[in-house]
Amino acid sequence: MPRDIASLAAAADRHDADAFVAHLAPDVKSVFANTEPVIGRENVKKATVAFWDTIEGVTHHILAIHESGDTVTVQFDIEYRRKDGKTVTLPVCNVLTFEGDLVSVSQVYADLAPLYA
Template sequence: MSNLVATSAKTEIIKRLFDAFESGPDAPIQASDKYVTYLTEDVHFRLGNLDTLVGRKAIRDSLVDFCQQVKSIYHDIKQKWEIGDVVFLDMEATYYRQDGTTVTLPVMDVFRFKGDLIQQLQIFMDINPIFG
């Protein structure tokens, strides 16, 4: 995660969440298990126009499937805004695909926290180029 100037406790949690996959999900199950530890049990997760996933297990299972399709992911944060329990990230996400090519996409993430855990995550991105 580059370009992140000021860090808060929430930003550090998001950084650890991203680190689960930035190190390369050679073991998709372990990376997904680590990822969901930063989420509340009743978390809501939505990517683009896909259906909302509810709960750690649904998100974990989806991530395991996704991680088998990419080698790793890198998040380059351009701007960050924090308002109360909500963190907004404007960034580029680079996906290293299994075929050796990379795809970099613009993305806007919105994280809503409940205490030290993420209760809602919305990712505004067109994921289709990753699979094209």
């Protein structure tokens, strides 16, 4: 699987956990906003599904991708659809470190407070 950020984002938009974690290394380290690091593909899958359960839907709008060696930085506007029907769009930056074609480290920088306000 190539370093296909669009496919990774599309899997999240579909809430397809299996397709999402297929982009991750087995021992991936993931930090989402201000949460504690999650280690391992299955643990990331559980944490991701738990987050998705708090929202109705999500759409990633990729604004820019910058690649340097094994590091890819992605700038998004992410549109979250809340359970109450409201939509909140947040600026998000994700710094991804790759081992080959799989993400070994994912650090998502986002302020999620407006999503739950």
